[in-house]
Amino acid sequence: MRRIFLISTFCCFLYGCSLGPEKPDDQDVWLYANPSSSQLSDSLLLALNNNLEAKLYGNINSLVVIRKDKLLFENYYDESFRNRTKNLGQASMAVLITALDLLIRDGYIENIQQNIVTFLPEYQSIFNAEPDKELITIEHLLTNKSGLSWVQSNAFPDNLNDLSIMKLQSDWTEYVLSRPLEADPGLRYVPNSGAGVVLARVMENALIDTDLLTYLKEELFGRIDIDEVVWETDPSGTLDGGSGLSLMTLDLTKFGYLLLNGGRWKKARVISNEWIFEITKTTLKLDNTINAGYGWWRFADGVLDLETNDLFFADGGLGQQLYIIPHLEMVVAIHAENYSQGFFNSSTFIFLSVLASLEPNEN
Amino acid sequence: MDSISLPVIHCVKSFLTLLFGLLSANILLAQQLQQDSVSYADTTKVREEKADPILENPIPWSIFIEASAEYAPQPDEHNFHQQLAIGASYRMINIGAFVNLQKKTITKTLIFPNQFDLIYLHGGGYLGLTLINGQQADLVLRYNFSKGGMVWENAETKADLVRDDYYMSKPELVFQYRLLNFISFFASGGYKLGHGIEMPGINKNDFNGFTISVGGRLGFFHLNP
Known part of the structure; x- marks a missing residue:
């Protein structure tokens, strides 16, 4: 009895001497390393960091750089910090579209050629009023070719901007579907964040036994060690698939790292490689510089000085960007709040500065 | 033959048992007496056993x-x-x-x-x-x-x-x-x-x-x- 007491006392002492039993409050995905260990210039990145601290690129919240399975650069600016979630803007739709693979895998959705009307019985009256809307498929939502009239541009005043008007409604899906058809579905490209809301509603209705956010947390975010997920909804409870997702920058980087590894996370398959190829391949050439995929974007050949143009990225509209460059084994995540700068914004130039820090024979 | 020999054999067995018992007891007693009567010659120097310092002195x-x-x-x-x-x-x-x-x-x-x-x-x-x-x-x-x-x-x-x-x-x-x-x-x-x-x-x-x-x-x- 005395022996047990002594051993217990000793064990308590050992326990008390440790700093705490909790697991590291940290990521366990990448090794930490200095940029130079992965052929990036320390001095150039330090100069970039100084510029970011001096706000030369506007309101940049964070910059994370991963290369060759190592976390090389992670810093936060303008009162941001690692554990703060930040909105992804329109990059939310890229995440939602990527997650569509899970519903197809699990049989909730057969394929993206299915008409959305089959998933939206509660809006049958809208389809009845304009029967051609029944031709809209899931793929049309992914490619911004639904044919629905939509004014997205920030150049329009709020009262003429469909995005702003939609957000005043109680049911955003109803508002988007109620827009008149101005072209046959599949014919014309019109940027439409409302399509993300409709896609979220389609996915929500396709799920039989759970709600969409719970499903995504279990099947996607939870499997890639993302615990903190904030996804805004409209008043009716539908996820704002167009712009409502908020993640920590490091978690956004994890998502990019998943795609970099062809959909595998720590050797487990999460997203199919075929789907990643499908959504990131060029489906539309917007202009001489940018090509569009399903929610993902590519630079046109020759825009960047890269040996292989396999780069794809998600863009949030305010400088939130996630770049994946498979041949460089590199992910760059940026959170920012810079308004009205278009595709080539401050974040793009930050990314170009990161690329410029690569040793000459590395790109 | 058998009727005479059996009691004889029993008697011999009992006798031998008694004899061995007495002999054993005698030997043991003799050893004890010998131990008790060990004596040293006058010229023998008996070494004093060195005292254990730990036992002799206070325990540190x-x-x-x-x-x-x-x-x-x-x-x-x-x-x-x-x-x-x-x-x-x-x-x-x-x-x-x-x-x-x-x-x-x-x-x-x-x-x-x-x-x-x-x-x-x-x-x-x-x-x-x-x-x-x-x-x-x-x-x-x-x-x-x-x-x-x-x-x-x-x-x-x-x-x-x-x-x-x-x-x-x-x-x-x-x-x-x-x-x-x-x-x-x-x-x-x-x-x-x-x-x-x-x-x-x-x-x-x-x-x-x-x-x-x-x-x-x-x-x-x-x-x-």
Whole structure:
């Protein structure tokens, strides 16, 4: 009895001497390393960091750089910090579209050629009023070719901007579907964040036994060690698939790292490689510089000085960007709040500065 | 033949049993008598048995608190670590418990371009054996084993980045000089070995190496006469 007491006392002492039993409050995905260990210039990145601290690129919240399975650069600016979630803007739709693979895998959705009307019985009256809307498929939502009239541009005043008007409604899906058809579905490209809301509603209705956010947390975010997920909804409870997702920058980087590894996370398959190829391949050439995929974007050949143009990225509209460059084994995540700068914004130039820090024979 | 021989055989058996019994008892008695009657010749010198000092003298024991500075390896270089302990000894056995605290800041660029401070501490117990026990000084071989925690803290925001547990073992030789029966000084030399160190930016061998310590003890030391 005395022996047990002594051993217990000793064990308590050992326990008390440790700093705490909790697991590291940290990521366990990448090794930490200095940029130079992965052929990036320390001095150039330090100069970039100084510029970011001096706000030369506007309101940049964070910059994370991963290369060759190592976390090389992670810093936060303008009162941001690692554990703060930040909105992804329109990059939310890229995440939602990527997650569509899970519903197809699990049989909730057969394929993206299915008409959305089959998933939206509660809006049958809208389809009845304009029967051609029944031709809209899931793929049309992914490619911004639904044919629905939509004014997205920030150049329009709020009262003429469909995005702003939609957000005043109680049911955003109803508002988007109620827009008149101005072209046959599949014919014309019109940027439409409302399509993300409709896609979220389609996915929500396709799920039989759970709600969409719970499903995504279990099947996607939870499997890639993302615990903190904030996804805004409209008043009716539908996820704002167009712009409502908020993640920590490091978690956004994890998502990019998943795609970099062809959909595998720590050797487990999460997203199919075929789907990643499908959504990131060029489906539309917007202009001489940018090509569009399903929610993902590519630079046109020759825009960047890269040996292989396999780069794809998600863009949030305010400088939130996630770049994946498979041949460089590199992910760059940026959170920012810079308004009205278009595709080539401050974040793009930050990314170009990161690329410029690569040793000459590395790109 | 059979009717006569059986009683005879029984008689012989009983007789022999009795005979052997008496003989055995006699031999045992004879041995006892011989032992009791051992005598020494007058010329035989009987050596006096040397008295066991531990049995003859008061048993040495002590109880004390201890503070020391340990010059030990750490990730960048050898440096001083503070150590606090309580201990006791009884005859040749020494036991104690200690906390080894590293307060010196080791700053590294763990996640470029951020600076982080490494802070660690470990504590545990020791068991020792007195090799030489003198009147005022003694030499103890002791084995220390401890569990510790280590944390990388952002130098600017003070936020914890990563923390982990590890173990430390150290065999050492301790030389103690008792100045009075309530104060003593000691110096020791040993070899420290870290186990289970898996922290980013830290080599698992960074804490391995020779150590020297100096310190003082305050308590009660039952001195050898």
